[in-house]
Amino acid sequence: MIARPATPAARIVAALDTQDRAQAAAWARALAGRIGVAKVGLELFAAAGPAAVAAVRESGLPVFLDLKLYDIPNTVAGAVRSAAGLGVAMLTVHAAGGRAMVAAAREAAETAGADRPMILAVTVLTSLTAADLAATGVEDAPASQVLRLARLAIAAGADGLVCSPLEVAPLRAALGRSVPLVVPGIRPVGSRADDQARVTTPEEAVAAGADWLVIGRPITRAPDPAAAADAIAASLR
Numbered sequence: 361m362i363a364r365p366a367t368p369a370a371r372i373v374a375a376l377d378t379q380d381r382a383q384a385a386a387w388a389r390a391l392a393g394r395i396g397v398a399k400v401g402l403e404l405f406a407a408a409g410p411a412a413v414a415a416v417r418e419s420g421l422p423v424f425l426d427l428k429l430y431d432i433p434n435t436v437a438g439a440v441r442s443a444a445g446l447g448v449a450m451l452t453v454h455a456a457g458g459r460a461m462v463a464a465a466r467e468a469a470e471t472a473g474a475d476r477p478m479i480l481a482v483t484v485l486t487s488l489t490a491a492d493l494a495a496t497g498v499e500d501a502p503a504s505q506v507l508r509l510a511r512l513a514i515a516a517g518a519d520g521l522v523c524s525p526l527e528v529a530p531l532r533a534a535l536g537r538s539v540p541l542v543v544p545g546i547r548p549v550g551s552r553a554d555d556q557a558r559v560t561t562p563e564e565a566v567a568a569g570a571d572w573l574v575i576g577r578p579i580t581r582a583p584d585p586a587a588a589a590d591a592i593a594a595s596l597r
């Protein structure tokens with residue numbers, strides 16, 4: 361399984377959000393050696409599938425396949441085995457899929473051996489408000505639901521969690537140092553917020569206890585993505 365980042369650059373996960381496999385591969389080539397991980401999300405995977413994962417892996421970067429799986433345990437286990445066969449280093453599932461589903465994901469990942477993907481659990485989507493949660497029958501405050509799902513996922517065998525910058529400190533306080541945390545919603549000083557409502561800087565996220573930082577557009581939309589990544593890594597020294 362991928363080791364927790366040992367250098368500032370290794371903390372950076374670049375989200376290669378595009379439908380274009382060649383574009384994703386070009387970003388990965390430009391970023392190899394300057395960041396830790398390349399993230400293939402739903403947009404790229406729906407457009408270009410396993411070939412996109414292979415194209416990005418050719419850069420030498422470990423791949424985070426962000427499929428946010430949520431289905432019955434048997435189906436999720438099958439998807440995890442398929443993803444493990446693509447050689448991905450990280451894979452997401454929804455904690456809300458429940459204990460048995462998360463456990464099935466971990467068990468399926470184990471079949472890939474020592475190089476198995478790290479299973480990361482997503483708690484509450486950051487796009488959901490308290491009112492949205494209430495409409496689905498969750499009357500608790502979002503922060504309580506995040507903590508409940510985080511504990512459930514870790515107890516069920518998730519290797520780590522994806523969480524918003526605002527959740528890093530409370531999750532660290534509740535769960536300690538041992539749980540890897542992967543954090544999107546990161547904006548370097550001076551970059552645009554885009555559609556991210558609650559953002560934090562790379563330095564703030566690491567200070568709060570983030571391990572990996574998921575950063576998309578501030579890198580991929582930069583005139584020179586490699587230079588943008590280098591500047592973020594330098595800000596973390």
Ligand code: C5P
Nearest residue numbers: 375377401486544545556574575576577
């Ligand atoms: O371009 P940007 O830095 O906003 O990209 C962030 C990436 O992290 C996207 O791939 C997005 O899907 C993902 N993400 C997020 N917020 C979450 C979970 C995942 O922005 N709560």
